[in-house]
Amino acid sequence: MDFEPGGFEQLWADLAPLGRSAASGGYFRQPWTAADSELRAWFVEQAEARGLAVESDGVGNLVAWWGEGDHGVVTGSHLDSVLDGGAYDGPLGVVSGLLAVDRLHARGFEPSRPIGVSVFVEEEGSRFGLACLGSRLATGATTWEQARQLRDRDGIALADAVEQAGLPGAPGRLVEKIGCFVELHVEQGRDLVDRDAAVGVGSAIWPHGRYRFDFTGQANHAGTTRMEDRHDPMLSYAMTALAANKQARLAGQRATFGRLEVTPNGTNAIPSRVTAWLDARCDSDEALVAMVAEIERLATERAGRDGTQLAVTPESVSGAVHFDDALATRLAEVLGGAPVIPTGAGHDAGILAAAGVRTAMLFVRNPTGISHSPEEQASTADCLAGVEALADTLEELAR
Amino acid sequence: MDFEPGGFEQLWADLAPLGRSAASGGYFRQPWTAADSELRAWFVEQAEARGLAVESDGVGNLVAWWGEGDHGVVTGSHLDSVLDGGAYDGPLGVVSGLLAVDRLHARGFEPSRPIGVSVFVEEEGSRFGLACLGSRLATGATTWEQARQLRDRDGIALADAVEQAGLPGAPGRLVEKIGCFVELHVEQGRDLVDRDAAVGVGSAIWPHGRYRFDFTGQANHAGTTRMEDRHDPMLSYAMTALAANKQARLAGQRATFGRLEVTPNGTNAIPSRVTAWLDARCDSDEALVAMVAEIERLATERAGRDGTQLAVTPESVSGAVHFDDALATRLAEVLGGAPVIPTGAGHDAGILAAAGVRTAMLFVRNPTGISHSPEEQASTADCLAGVEALADTLEELAR
Numbered sequence: 001m002d003f004e005p006g007g008f009e010q011l012w013a014d015l016a017p018l019g020r021s022a023a024s025g026g027y028f029r030q031p032w033t034a035a036d037s038e039l040r041a042w043f044v045e046q047a048e049a050r051g052l053a054v055e056s057d058g059v060g061n062l063v064a065w066w067g068e069g070d071h072g073v074v075t076g077s078h079l080d081s082v083l084d085g086g087a088y089d090g091p092l093g094v095v096s097g098l099l100a101v102d103r104l105h106a107r108g109f110e111p112s113r114p115i116g117v118s119v120f121v122e123e124e125g126s127r128f129g130l131a132c133l134g135s136r137l138a139t140g141a142t143t144w145e146q147a148r149q150l151r152d153r154d155g156i157a158l159a160d161a162v163e164q165a166g167l168p169g170a171p172g173r174l175v176e177k178i179g180c181f182v183e184l185h186v187e188q189g190r191d192l193v194d195r196d197a198a199v200g201v202g203s204a205i206w207p208h209g210r211y212r213f214d215f216t217g218q219a220n221h222a223g224t225t226r227m228e229d230r231h232d233p234m235l236s237y238a239m240t241a242l243a244a245n246k247q248a249r250l251a252g253q254r255a256t257f258g259r260l261e262v263t264p265n266g267t268n269a270i271p272s273r274v275t276a277w278l279d280a281r282c283d284s285d286e287a288l289v290a291m292v293a294e295i296e297r298l299a300t301e302r303a304g305r306d307g308t309q310l311a312v313t314p315e316s317v318s319g320a321v322h323f324d325d326a327l328a329t330r331l332a333e334v335l336g337g338a339p340v341i342p343t344g345a346g347h348d349a350g351i352l353a354a355a356g357v358r359t360a361m362l363f364v365r366n367p368t369g370i371s372h373s374p375e376e377q378a379s380t381a382d383c384l385a386g387v388e389a390l391a392d393t394l395e396e397l398a399r
Numbered sequence: 400m401d402f403e404p405g406g407f408e409q410l411w412a413d414l415a416p417l418g419r420s421a422a423s424g425g426y427f428r429q430p431w432t433a434a435d436s437e438l439r440a441w442f443v444e445q446a447e448a449r450g451l452a453v454e455s456d457g458v459g460n461l462v463a464w465w466g467e468g469d470h471g472v473v474t475g476s477h478l479d480s481v482l483d484g485g486a487y488d489g490p491l492g493v494v495s496g497l498l499a500v501d502r503l504h505a506r507g508f509e510p511s512r513p514i515g516v517s518v519f520v521e522e523e524g525s526r527f528g529l530a531c532l533g534s535r536l537a538t539g540a541t542t543w544e545q546a547r548q549l550r551d552r553d554g555i556a557l558a559d560a561v562e563q564a565g566l567p568g569a570p571g572r573l574v575e576k577i578g579c580f581v582e583l584h585v586e587q588g589r590d591l592v593d594r595d596a597a598v599g600v601g602s603a604i605w606p607h608g609r610y611r612f613d614f615t616g617q618a619n620h621a622g623t624t625r626m627e628d629r630h631d632p633m634l635s636y637a638m639t640a641l642a643a644n645k646q647a648r649l650a651g652q653r654a655t656f657g658r659l660e661v662t663p664n665g666t667n668a669i670p671s672r673v674t675a676w677l678d679a680r681c682d683s684d685e686a687l688v689a690m691v692a693e694i695e696r697l698a699t700e701r702a703g704r705d706g707t708q709l710a711v712t713p714e715s716v717s718g719a720v721h722f723d724d725a726l727a728t729r730l731a732e733v734l735g736g737a738p739v740i741p742t743g744a745g746h747d748a749g750i751l752a753a754a755g756v757r758t759a760m761l762f763v764r765n766p767t768g769i770s771h772s773p774e775e776q777a778s779t780a781d782c783l784a785g786v787e788a789l790a791d792t793l794e795e796l797a798r
Binding site: 265 | 484524525588609618624636657659669768771
C-alpha cells in the first residue's frame with residue numbers, strides 16, 4: 001500500500017481545513033454536504049490504510065472493522081459540527097479511535113472480538129434539528145419513516161439530502177453488530193481542569209430537551225402603531241428568554257435560547273411571529289419537566305399580557321442516561337484512578353446506551369471549558385493521553 | 400392606441416398578483432428584483448396609455464410627465480413593499496396619481512405647468528437598509544458614492560443590483576425638475592377613523608432613526624456551560640428589547656426591535672453575537688435623541704452585567720419634517736375642511752421637503768389602522784375620494 005496511516009499531528013492537519021470558515025475560524029460541517037463528503041472520504045482513506053473494512057449503512061453511518069463477527073467493541077464519535085463550531089467536538093473521538101487501533105497493533109494485541117471505529121452522521125442536529133440523528137436511525141430509536149420528512153432550513157427533506165449525497169436512504173440496523181460502545185470526547189466544561197486530570201470516565205448524561213416556542217402576534221408599522229395598540233411577539237419572547245435564564249440559574253440547571261427566527265424580520269415592522277428554540281438540560285428527568293413547565297407558564301402569562309399567542313412544541317426530549325456503572329468503575333481503575341464525571345451534553349453514546357448497548361465514555365480535558373465555539377481547545381499531550389486511555393479501554397473490552 | 404387606460408378596479412386588479420406570497424397573502428416587492436421589474440413595466444404601460452412621457456433616472460426612479468418644462472407639479476409614491484407588506488402602502492399613491500391625471504383630463508383642465516406621476520425606488524429600505532433610498536439619491540441627500548457599496552442580506556452591492564436590473568447606476572438629479580410634490584398615502588394609524596374623515600392632509604413627519612445594536616459575547620455549549628460562566632448576548636438583547644418598549648411607552652413615543660440576526664443561531668449553542676435593529680420615532684428631535692440615549696444606556700449597563708459588549712451604530716437618522724404650512728392649510732380648505740395630521744411614518748415626501756421642495760401629503764383612511772402587514776386596508780369609496788382630492792390638489796397647484 002502506497003498510503004501511510006498518519007499519526008496524531010498528520011490526522012489533525014488533514015482535518016484542519018475541511019469545512020472551516022476563514023472569517024470566524026470555526027467549522028461548518030453540516031451532514032450530507034460537500035464538506036461532509038470530504039470528511040467521509042478522509043475517514044475511508046485512513047481506515048483502509050490501516051487495513052480496516054469500512055461498512056456504511058443507508059444514511060452514511062460508518063464503521064471501520066478490525067476483524068469479523070458479532071458483539072463488536074466499537075469506539076468512535078462524529079465528524080459533523082454545530083454552525084461555527086470547534087475542531088475537537090466529534091473529530092477527536094474519531095481520530096483517537098484510529099490511533100488507538102494503531103497503538104493496539106504496535107502492542108501486538110490480538111482482539112478476541114471485532115473492534116470497530118465508527119462515525120455517526122448528524123450528531124449535532126444542526127441541519128435537521130434532531131440531535132444524534134445517525135445513531136437514532138442506527139438503533140431504531142427514530143425510524144426512517146419518521147425521519148425522512150424532516151426538513152432543513154432551506155426546506156430540503158432528509159430523504160432528498162441523503163439521496164443527493166449518493167446514499168440509498170433506509171438506514172439498516174448497524175446496532176446489531178455492536179456489543180459494546182466507547183465514545184471518547186473532548187470535555188465540554190471545566191470539570192477535569194478543576195480535578196487536574198487529563199482524562200475522565202463518563203457516569204451519566206443529563207436529560208435534555210429541545211422545545212420550539214412559537215409566539216404569534218400582529219404585524220404592524222413600527223413608526224405609526226401606538227405602543228398600547230401593539231401585539232408584539234418580540235416582547236413575549238424577550239421576557240421568556242430572561243425568565244428561562246433566571247429559572248435555570250436559580251435551580252442550578254441549564255436553559256438557553258440560542259436560535260431564533262423572526263417574521264418578517266424587517267426593521268420597520270412589528271413582527272407577526274417570533275419562533276425561538278429552548279435548549280434545556282437538568283440533573284434529573286423530574287427537574288427538566290418542572291423547569292420547562294415553569295418557563296412555559298411564565299411565557300404564556302406574558303403572552304396574555306402582550307395580546308400574543310404561544311404554542312410550545314417539544315422537538316426532541318431525551319431522558320437521563322446512566323452509563324454502565326460496573327464498566328465505568330472498572331475503566332477508572334484501568335486508567336489509574338481517572339475521575340468519573342457526568343455531562344450536560346448529549347452524545348451518540350447516550351442513544352446506544354438507551355438502546356441496551358453496554359456503553360462507556362471517556363473525556364479529554366478542555367483547558368477553556370468552551371465548546372460549540374472556535375475557541376474549544378485540547379492540548380496535544382492530553383489528546384495523546386486520551387489515545388492511550390482509549391487503547392487501554394479497548395484492550396480491556398476485547399481481550 | 401390598442402391599450403385602454405384602466406380605472407381604479409382595473410389598476411388594482413393588475414397589481415394584485417405582483418410580488419404576492421400565496422402563503423401569507425402579503426407582498427414581497429423588493430427593489431431591483433423580478434417582481435420590481437414587473438411593477439415598473441406595468442407603470443410604464445399605464446403611463447404611456449395616458450400619453451405621458453416616462454423618464455427614468457439611473458437607479459430607476461420614474462416620472463411620467465404630462466407636458467414639458469421646469470417647476471413640475473409631481474405626485475406619486477412607491478411600488479416597493481416591506482417584507483410581507485400590505486397592498487396599499489405605496490401603490491395607492493401611484494394608482495391615485497394616474498387616476499387623478501384621468502380626472503383632470505375629464506374635467507378639461509389645462510395645466511400651466513407640467514404635471515408628473517412619480518415612482519421612487521426602495522422607499523421601505525427593506526433590501527439595502529436605508530429608507531427612502533430612491534428619493535435620497537434623486538435629491539442628493541445620499542450620494543451615489545455613499546450608496547453604491549451598500550449591501551443587501553445576501554451580500555449583493557447596490558451598484559451590482561442596479562446593474563443586474565438593467566439600469567446604468569449614477570442617479571442624476573430628478574429633483575431639479577420638481578417644483579412642488581404631493582404624496583398620497585394610505586394612513587398608517589387610526590387618526591382619520593377617529594376623526595370620521597376619508598381624507599386628511601399631512602402636517603409633519605416625526606423624526607425617525609434606525610440604529611444597529613451589536614451585542615457580542617462568548618459562543619459556548621448550551622448544555623455544559625454553567626449559567627454563571629456564560630457571556631450570553633441574547634440576554635443583553637432581550638433586556639434591551641423590553642427596556643426600549645418601556646421607555647417608548649412611558650414617553651408616548653415609538654421604539655421597536657423588529658429585525659434580528661443571531662450568530663451562529665444554533666439550538667445548542669450560546670450565541671456569540673446578536674445584532675438587532677432599533678426603529679425609533681418621536682414627536683421631536685430632542686425626544687428622539689433622549690430616548691435612544693436612554694435605551695443605549697440601559698443596554699450598556701445590562702451588557703456590563705452579562706459580560707458582553709455592545710456597539711450602537713446609527714444607520715439612518717432623519718430629523719423632523721414640517722410640510723409647507725400655508726400649502727397644508729390651503730389644501731385642507733380646498734378639500735372642504737379636511738383634517739391636518741402628523742405621521743410617525745417616513746415618506747419620500749419628507750426627503751423632498753428636506754431638499755427644499757414645496758411639499759404636501761394626503762392620507763386616505765385605513766379602517767384597521769394596520770400597515771406593514773397583509774391586513775392593511777382601505778375601502779374603494781375612500782380610495783376614490785382620495786383620487787378626487789388629489790385631482791383637486793393638482794388643479795390648485797398647476798392652474
